[in-house]
Amino acid sequence: MNILNNLLAASGGGHPTKMEAVIAWIKDHMTLAGNHWSPTGFIEIPNESIFSNNFTTQSLFLIISTVITFILFGVIYNKKQEVPTGMTNFLEPFVLYVRDEIAVKNMGDKDGKAWTPFFCSLFFLILGCNLLGLIPGNATATGTFWVTGSLALIVFLCMTVGTTIKYGPVKFIKAFMPPGVPGWVLVLLTPLEMIGLVVKCVSLTIRLFANMLAGHIVLFSIMALLYVFSYYALLAYPIAVGIYALEVFVAFLQAYVFTFLAALFIGEMFHHAHGHDEEHAH
Template identity: 50%
Template sequence: MASSEEFNLDEYILHHLTDSQEWHLPFLPTIHLPEWLSLHGVMLLLSSFFLTLLFGILYKKEQRVPKGLTNLLESFIIFVRDDISIKYLGKEDGRKMAPLFCNFFFFILMLNIMGLIPLFSTATSNINITAGLAIITLTFMIFGAIYKNGIKGFFKAFIPSGVPAPVLILLIPIEIAGLFIKAFALTIRLFANMLAGHIVIISLLGLIIIIGKVALPAIFLAVGIYILEVLVAFLQAYIFTLLSAMFIGQMLHPDH
């Protein structure tokens, strides 16, 4: 680390939050990653590995009365299926689409929580990854609606009923733009939430590096924000899944 005169907090914070080719491990030498694999790519692979481990091996489906971890996971799955998927997509589509929303929920939750563990880095604070997730939602909003309602039905969803014709000229472009704005808003919300939380934590800890021992109580503040971040990790996974279900449901059932 640089000496205190030439220490630049902005660069330090950005270095720890942006994607890079280096993986800093505590008490171990830094791992240099190959060119085709960046740090956040490793995090994506690791989280899918953990999820496979969690649901492939540790989740015991054959238990009649779920116990321990299986019970915990099952309560989340039931919550996503009944309170998110079926509520916004209807009984039939809701059951069919539940795996997608479970995937969204657990994948984002795992990425968010991994970001809070010092060993790993936050992949959801990378706008490319959140954009990728939102594109999946957008795909379902467009092609799912075409598959279900036909092309005519898809475009009919953009025409609000009971509106005089001159107003439609103004409204239809807004409705079509809204389709992409919704996906864009999903991207920015998750990305900015995770990035902002981590910037706050690192800035508080950075006070100690800049000012010195006097700023040590900042650790307590940082721990407080950290606990808040655990809540935010769950909340953002929930909100992303909920809004995805809402937007897809709006496109699949335009009449109500």
């Protein structure tokens, strides 16, 4: 808690100042993305430096999670093994669960199996970012709006560009027009359906970002009680341990929820576009 002591010494002490130091400490951790990163540590880099392109700590841990995911599935995981062994055996239940319970259930057997690599990558990338953020001193990449927004943008492109490539632009537009609805209703309903497509992706962004950020704020706030109230707040530390354990569960849960909703939204667009084909054939 050096930052707390430094802030307290700079402001002259006093109980209210301790609270201000705690608030500054929490903000410092939550806004760690604002600090530039360099091989020598988290320091400010001059504008002329090669690191002055806003390469943040969140960016660093996002890259680490991406590299780990690539190594696990691009190098280590061997799907050709008849009897999985080693790390493949460890990853196999996760892959099968994502395939059978997320991809296939929301997109059907054919599309679900074809999109399983994408959803596995999405799940393990988010899970890696969530778990790396729980290491003391690390930054949570999924606790920033821009990272979760970028992931949601990828899902949005899959919903729009993917559907357009698979079924064509005409059927993509018809996906927003429920069959059997009068024309004058479609004039109002179609724009709302298109707006709903954007709202779904915004909800993906906020849900993951808010859950990861809020959990860290609560955890840091409880830890700061000991600094403010001294040994009177010792009983709060078992609560902090429990919340930390809850954060580990939330890391898995939010990775699952984001991946499940992504599969649900993409499968829904495919279903609506494909539904017009079936109606025309009938």
